[in-house]
Amino acid sequence: MGNKILVPDTSAILTGSMNLLGENLVVPSGVIYEIARGKPARILRDQEEMLKIADPEEGNLIKVKEQASITGDLKYLSSTDIEVLALALEKNGTIVTNDYSIQNVAKSMNIAFEPCGMDPIAEEIKWVFRCKGCRKIYEENIKECRICGHKIVRYKKVE
Numbered sequence: 683m684g685n686k687i688l689v690p691d692t693s694a695i696l697t698g699s700m701n702l703l704g705e706n707l708v709v710p711s712g713v714i715y716e717i718a719r720g721k722p723a724r725i726l727r728d729q730e731e732m733l734k735i736a737d738p739e740e741g742n743l744i745k746v747k748e749q750a751s752i753t754g755d756l757k758y759l760s761s762t763d764i765e766v767l768a769l770a771l772e773k774n775g776t777i778v779t780n781d782y783s784i785q786n787v788a789k790s791m792n793i794a795f796e797p798c799g800m801d802p803i804a805e806e807i808k809w810v811f812r813c814k815g816c817r818k819i820y821e822e823n824i825k826e827c828r829i830c831g832h833k834i835v836r837y838k839k840v841e
């Protein structure tokens with residue numbers, strides 16, 4: 683696999699399907715915390731020492747948050763997800779994830795990603811936001827309807 687840097691998210695590691703030996707793996711410390719928290723200790727013991735930990739610069743975290751806000755994925759990303767994206771941006775790495783929101787933001791930022799045992803999304807998803815009450819469509823991601831105050835749900839936009 684040469685010098686290709688892989689940045690797996692927490693679930694990619696926990697699936698156990700990644701070959702961690704001989705790979706150039708880097709994760710943000712958030713991933714280590716998530717693995718440690720309530721997950722099988724066996725996985726942590728076996729795998730943690732193979733993972734290099736690096737935390738992304740603040741500026742890259744901000745870039746990712748800004749872009750995720752534009753694509754509408756921000757509220758679906760954990761702080762660890764954002765760290766994974768920022769780290770891959772910084773290291774020119776390839777994210778390993780099955781999380782559609784991470785994949786979507788990665789695609790929009792030209793960050794390479796690959797799935798862990800399933801197909802990646804074929805194209806970038808655009809989201810629309812629709813009120814559960816009056817069904818008004820919003821292009822931007824808001825919490826509640828400006829007209830009737832009901833909850834907003836997001837949908838994939840059909841082109």
Ligand SMILES: [Zn+2]
Pocket residue numbers: 813814815816817818827828829830831832
């Ligand atoms: Zn409404």
